[in-house]
Amino acid sequence: MINLNSLDLATNMFIGPVPHNLPSCRQLKYLSLARNNFIGQVPESFKEFHSLSYLSFSNSSLHNLSSALQVLQQCKNLTTLVLTLNFRHETLPDDPNLVFENLKVLVIANCRLQGSIPQWLRNVPALQLLDLSWNHLSGTIPPWFGGYRYLFYLDLSNNSFIGEIPKSLTELQSLINGNISLEEPSPDFPFFLKRNESARGLQYNQVWSFPPTLELSHNFLSGPIWPEFGNLRNLHVLDLKFNKLSGPIPGNLSRMTSLEKLDLSYNNLSGTVPSSLESLSFLSSFSVAYNQLYGKIPSGGQFQTFPSSSFEGNKLCSDHWISCQEGNNSDEDDQKESPKSSGMNKYFVQGMVPGIIFGTVSSVLFINLYFKDLIPKFLSKWQNR
CATH class of the missing domain: 3.80.10.10 (Ribonuclease Inhibitor)
Structure with a gap:
């Protein structure tokens, strides 16, 4: 495989670390390891990829980006x-x-x-x-x-x-x-x-x-x-x-x-x-x-x-x-909502508020007077049932 120019291992079910001996393919220009389950780091040996121009590790589980970049910068043709x-x-x-x-x-x-x-x-x-x-x-x-x-x-x-x-x-x-x-x-x-x-x-x-x-x-x-x-x-x-x-x-x-x-x-x-x-x-x-x-x-x-x-x-x-x-x-x-009309609405609301309060209080007093004798009688009848 010394003269191998392209290697596509993408979309498989490979697991474990990235193979460290891949750089032995000295003529390799294209390498895709994408969409596998590789773990660990980019091997130090990858700095020996002198001919490599394309590399994809997409969609794996690699770690240590800092180390990966330090290694891969040695691939001068990448x-x-x-x-x-x-x-x-x-x-x-x-x-x-x-x-x-x-x-x-x-x-x-x-x-x-x-x-x-x-x-x-x-x-x-x-x-x-x-x-x-x-x-x-x-x-x-x-x-x-x-x-x-x-x-x-x-x-x-x-x-x-x-x-x-x-x-x-x-x-x-x-x-x-x-x-x-x-x-x-x-x-x-x-x-x-x-x-x-x-x-x-x-x-x-x-x-x-x-x-x-x-x-x-x-x-x-x-x-x-x-x-x-x-x-x-x-x-x-x-x-x-x-x-x-x-x-x-x-x-x-x-x-x-x-x-x-x-x-x-x-x-x-x-x-x-x-x-x-x-x-x-x-x-x-x-x-x-x-x-x-x-x-x-x-x-x-x-x-x-x-x-x-x-x-x-x-x-x-x-x-x-x-x-x-x-x-x-x-x-x-x-x-059309001018300051003048806004002012008129303001006075209208101010005039309505006292009327609402007066009507509410009057209603409460009326209900209280009307039902104060009726409610006890009703309760007594209910208890005697």
Whole structure:
């Protein structure tokens, strides 16, 4: 097996520690051990994998992430590393000495990791795809993320990040004018990540088919949506739902001419939905539900195809589901409650209260006088039965 180039042991029922003698296959470039029951740590011997470019341990029960990264950084040709569903509840290590010079794809998702985004990720200059979703990471998203020259897919969703979205993310060169492609893994190798679908319903099973994406949903991010996001002409998916973003929806987002999915729902956005978004001809999934938006929904372009659920939870209107005339009338009715009418209602209530009290007291006295002799007689008759 010295000349073995590819080894796929995924989706079996292997148990026990990871075999330490696998690096004896010196020509091995592709190794998938995903979806088994391996336990323990990544063997020290794995640092001898000099030809290995693709490695997946996804969905096992490995521990000691810090040791795993220290070993695997010795694999100098490693370009794809998938560690999803391992190292549960550990802390994402912040070892400044970690360096992955050629790594293009790093997936450490759904591990329930604690900690913050580590500085050593700056030592991964070739990074194109980073997925740290479904962890318990906190702190802010560092501004140096915008310095990645080749990054086109970033998923930090379902964490606890706070603060503003770094404006530097609007400067990612691969999303502005770069050529997005991955040479590894080869087209013969399926990419075992999670099931992922684009806005058009296409399933992305291989890494080079993943749409250019900024996925920051389900965090605690605040502040504005930067108008400079409009510079990202190559971006296909922008998902910012379930955060605490505020301010208007920038009209400049219409410059993201490749955008297929835009989800801004469940934030604190205000103002109107810019009519300039009608020009996004590839937009097939859109939602601004549950914000503080008002006014008329654009009716041109792809907006004719979006369901009413994309806009609910706002004071929005359209010719299709809530007429703007009807919405305006309800607003006017709310405004008719002037200070003068409020004052009249106040005096009316003040006049009613004494009358209610007097009537209640009188009724109680009357009942008491009328029934004071009747009740004892009734009880005596009941006892004699």
